Amino acid sequence: MPYRHYTLETDTGTPLNMGHDFDYLNIDKQGLHGNAKNNSQLFFESFADNLFKKRIDNSTIFNKDVTLRSLLGGSILIDSPKDALPDDKLMEKVELYCDDITINRAKKLFVENYELFESSISRKIRGTLILKDSFQKYKGNASHSVFSGYSLVVRCSDGNPRRLLRIFNYLFSNNIDSKKEFNFLTDKEQGSKMKEFSYSELDGLNLEVGGKKAFDLFSTIGRFLKDKLHSDRVNTDFYNSFTFDVDNDDVWKNIETAVDLGLIYPDFRGFDNDNKMPNRKGRFTLAFCLSPHFYLMPRKGSAISLSVIMNNNSYSRYRSKNKTNDISQYDLDFEGTYE
Secondary structure (H helix, E strand, O other), rough: OOOOOOOOOOOOOOOOOOOOOOOEEEEOOOOOOOOOOOHHHHHHHHHHHHHHHHHOOOOOOOOOOOOOHHHHHOOOOOOOOOOOOOOHHHHHHHHEEEOOHHHHHHHHHHHHHHHHHHHHHHHHHHHHHHHHHHHHOOHHHHHHHHHHHHHHHHHOOOOOOOHHHHHHHHHHHHOOOOOOOOOEEEEEEHHHHHHHHHHHHHHHOOOOOOOOHHHHHHHHHHHHHHHHHHHHEEOOOOEEEEOOOOOOOOHHHHHHHHOOOOOEEEOOOOOOOOOOOOOOOOOEEHHHHHHHHHOOOOOHHHHHHHHHHHHHOOOOHHHHHHHHOOOOOOOOOOOOOOO
């Protein structure tokens, strides 16, 4: 795994220095967080189907011909957001949750150029508005029912087979070894289990050496991104990443630990770095497995400076210090320096 090694000490007494003596290279071209976008989701859906089939072939359930998709159904966030939020309802939610610039542009394009409206507004924001609406309307486990469905479950595995097996255990452990039929899981059941699974992945940081500090750091990052999404009016930008701009070795060690556990992934979009893994710099995106816990969309997004997050600790504090107006998003200092 990147950054994970027993020691960098040498016989000369001078340790190896990343960036000078060696580099880690990103070789994950097929992964959901890699550069291959078109076929990654389909590839891992096929893999998930095969893995699930092998799992139930060795079980005691009666209907072994059941499929993963039939048990989980579709995802309103990924598979059918337009069915869950048709155009007439979409425009209502745009006015309710979006900033003025996005509202005016959406209204104009909806009338004058529907094709451009679909590609530049609807496609980018429909799932986010469904997520925001569910967060505002529902409480408790009912709110997390939005984190359900076949495609979402596969995406929350981040293309990691072990993580996918853990998801299966959370979703199906009560049924897969029983001598009865395997039935459809409701959205509420799935959402509740995905929420538990999501937190357990984050909680894995606490098992690492010095993991409590890493857990606290990524809890702060996730809450910051969550609060920004659900307390701001939004536009077509979605924030699910951060840029590392902190001159602190202990914080960087927490980054290395999280990358090793697959809780964050280097985001190479727009960078020409010969696939070298970042060294005390770069942009990182939260793993999709954390989306149910932090109530975020499971997709890549724009980045916020880590120094901004750490200097303010919460988005509400940042907002109280940097408010521009009552209905728009707040300007983020991407070039902030950690104090």
